Amino acid sequence: MNPILFQSGSIIIRWYSVMIITAIGVGIWLAGKEGIRKGFERKNIYDFSFYVVIFGIAGARLYYVFFSDLTHYLKNPLKIFAIWEGGLAIHGAILAGVIIALWYTWRYKIPFWRWMDTFSPSLILGQAIGRIGCFFNGDAHGIPTNLPWGIIFHPDTCAGEMFPGQPLHPTQLYELSFNLAIFLFLWRWRKKIPFDGFLFLMYAILYSAIRIFVEHFRGDKLTYWGNVSAAQTLGVIVIIISLVILIILYRRGKLYQV
Secondary structure, eight states, X not given: OOSEEEEETTEEEEHHHHHHHHHHHHHHHHHHHHHHHTTOOHHHHHHHHHHXXXXXXXXXXXXXXXXXXXXXXXXXXXXXXXXXXXXXXXXXXXXXXXXXHHHHHHHTTOOHHHXXXXXXXXXXXXXXXXXXXHHHHTOSOBOBOOSTTOBOOOTTSHHHHHSTTOOBOOHHHHHHHHHHHHHHHHHHHTTSOSSTTHHHHHHHHHHHHHXXXXXXXXXXXXXXXXXXXXXXXXXXXXXXXXXXXXHHHHHHHHHHHO
């Protein structure tokens, strides 16, 4: 599992970059089809996607920098921009995306929850594709294991450097499988949701739950206060908030039906 897909002299193309670009392309394409079905203009879908990609990458990088080794990056500030060396956290991208969505829907008078439902299947499918890139790159890797499906990563990957020659939990593949299952669930429900916001909130709850589980096997998880997982903490918070909003939206919908 060489992280490099193609190399010719100083030109290097990595699997990680290819998968991230593929994830973005597939996500925008799928959101465009779903957005049109829901009555949104194609221009708005692509316009919003542009902002989300730019600020999503920035948010993913800042989240990683903050929770990985902030002191190191403060001493070497130019390293903050070196995303080609790895170091993007999906939670930072999602948080940035939600903020941009709040601004964009307010700016163009678009129903926020309906808008978020439109992008939910695309988001989780993009995450699934991105994990393929993580697998080849050897990041988001697991801890050592004696299980028969343990993977020994290439020595030039993050996992190979941290645990040379040791079989590790393929946590990227764990999350890939769960993400695809969530995508299929959201895709099946997209035409029969009980109220706007249902799809996105279910995405938030389900992804947070599987991330809390997978973090138990992660060997490079981002932590704070010693060894407290940032993803697990945020996951619990997101599940609680999402459940509360889910109940509020459900009761509001029932009230409107009276």
